Amino acid sequence: MTETDFVLTQVGHEYRAGVTALAAIDLSIGCGQHVAVVGANGSGKSTLLKMLDGLVFPTAGAILAFGAPLTEEALEDPTFRRDFRSRVGFVFQEADVQLFCSSVEDELAFGPLQLGLPDDEVRVRVGDVAEHLRIEKLLDRPPYSLSGGEKKRVAIASVITMQPHVLLLDEPTNALDPRSQVWLLDVLEDWKLEGRTVVMATHDLSAAAEAADRLVVLSEDHTVVADGTPDEVLAQHELLLAVNLIHEHTHRHASMAHGHAHAHGPGTHPDQAHGHEHD
Amino acid sequence: MSASSPCRHTDLAPAARRGGGGGRSLARKTADSVARAVKDVLQNEEIAARPGLLQRLDPRVKLLTLILFAVTVSLVHSVWLLTALIGSTMILAALSLVGVGSFARKVWLSGGLLALLVSLPSALSWFTPGPVVVSIGPLSLTAPGLMGVATLVTRVVAAAGFALLVIWTMRWPDLLRALSALRMPDVVVATLAMTQKQILTLLRTVEQIHLARESRTLSLGSARENRDWVTERMAFVVRKSMKTADDVYDAMLSRGFTGAMPSLVRLHLATGDWAWAAASLAVCAAVIAADRVVGP
Numbered sequence: 002m003t004e005t006d007f008v009l010t011q012v013g014h015e016y017r018a019g020v021t022a023l024a025a026i027d028l029s030i031g032c033g034q035h036v037a038v039v040g041a042n043g044s045g046k047s048t049l050l051k052m053l054d055g056l057v058f059p060t061a062g063a064i065l066a067f068g069a070p071l072t073e074e075a076l077e078d079p080t081f082r083r084d085f086r087s088r089v090g091f092v093f094q095e096a097d098v099q100l101f102c103s104s105v106e107d108e109l110a111f112g113p114l115q116l117g118l119p120d121d122e123v124r125v126r127v128g129d130v131a132e133h134l135r136i137e138k139l140l141d142r143p144p145y146s147l148s149g150g151e152k153k154r155v156a157i158a159s160v161i162t163m164q165p166h167v168l169l170l171d172e173p174t175n176a177l178d179p180r181s182q183v184w185l186l187d188v189l190e191d192w193k194l195e196g197r198t199v200v201m202a203t204h205d206l207s208a209a210a211e212a213a214d215r216l217v218v219l220s221e222d223h224t225v226v227a228d229g230t231p232d233e234v235l236a237q238h239e240l241l242l243a244v245n246l247i248h249e250h251t252h253r254h255a256s257m258a259h260g261h262a263h264a265h266g267p268g269t270h271p272d273q274a275h276g277h278e279h280d
Numbered sequence: 281m282s283a284s285s286p287c288r289h290t291d292l293a294p295a296a297r298r299g300g301g302g303g304r305s306l307a308r309k310t311a312d313s314v315a316r317a318v319k320d321v322l323q324n325e326e327i328a329a330r331p332g333l334l335q336r337l338d339p340r341v342k343l344l345t346l347i348l349f350a351v352t353v354s355l356v357h358s359v360w361l362l363t364a365l366i367g368s369t370m371i372l373a374a375l376s377l378v379g380v381g382s383f384a385r386k387v388w389l390s391g392g393l394l395a396l397l398v399s400l401p402s403a404l405s406w407f408t409p410g411p412v413v414v415s416i417g418p419l420s421l422t423a424p425g426l427m428g429v430a431t432l433v434t435r436v437v438a439a440a441g442f443a444l445l446v447i448w449t450m451r452w453p454d455l456l457r458a459l460s461a462l463r464m465p466d467v468v469v470a471t472l473a474m475t476q477k478q479i480l481t482l483l484r485t486v487e488q489i490h491l492a493r494e495s496r497t498l499s500l501g502s503a504r505e506n507r508d509w510v511t512e513r514m515a516f517v518v519r520k521s522m523k524t525a526d527d528v529y530d531a532m533l534s535r536g537f538t539g540a541m542p543s544l545v546r547l548h549l550a551t552g553d554w555a556w557a558a559a560s561l562a563v564c565a566a567v568i569a570a571d572r573v574v575g576p
Contacts, residue, residue: 088535089399093534097481098527102475102541103453110544115536124544143452145480146325163535 004032006067006167006198007053013061014048022048024223026062032166035189035199037209037231040219041245047094049219050169054091055202078261087116090165094172098151100144105136105155108144112163133190150181154190157188168192172199174208186212206246212226212236220244291553327448332376334449338553339458345560346446352564353438358573359427362434365567369441383444391440392433400434452476457545470541474528482521489513 011025023045030036030053038046051057054062055076064071066085076082090112093099101128102108109130113123136154139147144155153176160168189212192199203209208215210231218227218234218241226244227234234241236251241247328335334342349365356362375385402408403425410422450458460469493509 051530054366054534056534083536091531091534093531095527097477098524099531101470101474101477101532102526103456106451107543110542112535114542114544115538115540120546121542127544128549141453143325143477145477159535240387 005065006030006032006034007071007152008065009135010054010064011062011064012052012064014057016051021061021223023052026225028217028225028228030198030200031172033193033196033198035193036215036217037213038202038203038219039198039206039209039234040245041204042246044219046219046224047171047205050091050171053167054089055085055168055200056091058118063194065121071135074100083116086112088165089169090160090163091169092157092160092171092173094175096149096156096176099156099159100152102210104141105142105144105147106140108155108159109140109162116163123162126164129164130158132267134161140209149176153177153181154184157185165197167198167200169187170199170203172203172205173201174205176234182208194279204246204261206235206241218244218246223229230234284490324448325451327378328451330377330456332378332449334376334445336373336552337556338547338549339450339454340461340547341553341557342450343446343455343458343462344483345440345557348560348564349442350439352443352567353435355568357431358434358574359430359434360569361440361567361571361574362431365438366434366441368563369438369445372445373441374518376445378445380447383441383448387437387441387444392437395433395436396429399429403429450523452494457543460543461547466539473541478521478524479526481524482517485520486513506521 007028007029009026011020012028014023015021016105026049038049040046048057052059054064054070055066055071058073069075069081071085076085097211100108102111103255106127109127110123113126114120118126127140128137131140134154134157134219136151136158139151139155153173157170157173173185177185186208189199189201192196193214199212201209201212213231216227216229216231216234217225220226221244227237238247341551353362353365356365369387370380370384374380403421405412405420405422405425408422408425410424412420413423413426414421446455454471456469459472460466510574
């Protein structure tokens with residue numbers, strides 16, 4: 002029995018000789034933690050998530066998942082694979098990639114049926130999740146006919162029906178309108194209350210700060226350069242500037258022009274809001 | 281506003297009349313075709329959801345009986361019986377709340393016209409000797425030749441009609457479920473499911489590529505430039521589709537894919553399905569028997 006879901010020791014990954022995606026990553030993710038991996042585009046966030054899901058494997062170092070080595074060979078064992086897949090769910094950045102069944106209902110049932118659960122139980126899970134995520138009316142529709150926001154909901158629902166202990170989310174707020182973002186944050190809050198682990202990769206600092214209780218910052222050199230609470234990490238403006246997560250921004254208030262660090266993203270973090278004394 | 285302001289511009293020259301340098305670009309034509317293809321797929325979904333006769337049938341029964349009709353069509357030689365079968369597809373289309381006009385247009389234009397063009401040369405006296413019915417210069421069409429053409433055209437139109445009824449009155453998920461229930465291998469059903477989605481996703485990509493180009497294009501360019509550009513973009517779409525295929529497979533593995541494509545939907549046969557199946561079987565048997573009597 003372990004209280005740590007994942008332990009990464011000196012993990013590195015090269016896509017091909019000379020093209021590094023991740024380098025010397027030391028990281029442990031505790032049970033029930035909500036971790037946001039933040040970094041600029043190309044810093045290796047998605048690769049890290051794929052590694053945690055056993056889709057990409059380290060070319061250096063090692064990963065332990067729930068106390069056992071997570072390797073390509075281990076996942077070839079049906080018992081290990083079933084156990085691992087039932088514990089870890091991955092929501093891909095592009096919902097289109099994740100929706101491959103012919104109807105939304107089949108999409109939601111796909112994971113649980115693959116795990117060998119009985120039809121009746123799967124039906125109950127599908128109904129519950131569809132009701133909870135307010136997608137009951139979509140069940141009979143083919144995924145390609147849905148809007149972007151609906152696809153994202155269905156993609157998340159298709160993983161939640163597997164009731165994984167760990168939820169991996171790649172850029173979850175991408176392409177979501179403000180209402181859907183609030184909905185997603187509510188879903189993540191529910192997961193926190195249930196004691197499930199969440200690891201999300203994002204460059205949306207406001208969403209990361211709101212949804213996570215720990216931020217891990219990846220640099221453009223593909224290494225971890227900061228790891229702490231959102232308050233601790235977001236206070237390091239120089240570091241965030243260096244890793245290309247925020248930039249200097251100049252704007253005007255009445256007759257006064259001034260500059261400050263500024264992050265872009267679908268939401269606005271409270272730290273970025275500011276007041277001024279004017280003449 | 282300063283003199284150098286970008287808002288101080290001259291008025292646009294009036295658009296040239298058509299024929300004076302106008303005309304649709306290859307990019308626009310391609311984007312329009314792609315948009316039409318996507319619209320067709322979505323329109324089929326709408327037709328399949330109507331409360332018509334064929335839409336109410338169990339997908340397996342519908343698929344099997346319409347295949348039975350298509351096989352019957354291929355066995356029948358009588359033009360009159362084939363014409364009657366074409367009439368039955370029109371009646372079925374009407375009872376299934378499919379627009380009969382658009383149904384007939386689609387069947388005759390996509391099936392009938394093509395069959396006519398392909399088979400008409402076979403009616404020439406050089407290929408099919410017999411009494412000449414029509415002569416145009418050195419070309420003579422014979423009675424047996426024209427009868428052969430009529431048989432082929434009516435056969436193609438009838439078969440295309442039954443096939444189109446299946447496609448239009450059955451939702452894609454139901455068709456896949458029917459194939460799966462009829463013991464089609466999982467890998468084939470999964471491939472079909474993903475293929476359609478992949479095609480739609482790529483169609484949308486292609487449409488956006490062409491529209492993006494058109495929005496930045498000042499002149500139509502030469503035909504050669506357009507062909508080069510289309511070829512290069514096709515290569516891009518192929519690369520993108522390969523990458524997407526890898527990602528989709530990863531997504532399937534992530535959710536525990538074991539090679540099977542199970543579904544929660546359990547199909548049940550109702551009395552109406554049995555009645556339809558029995559009636560279809562009887563009609564097909566009667567048509568084949570009548571063909572033996574009537575002959576070509």
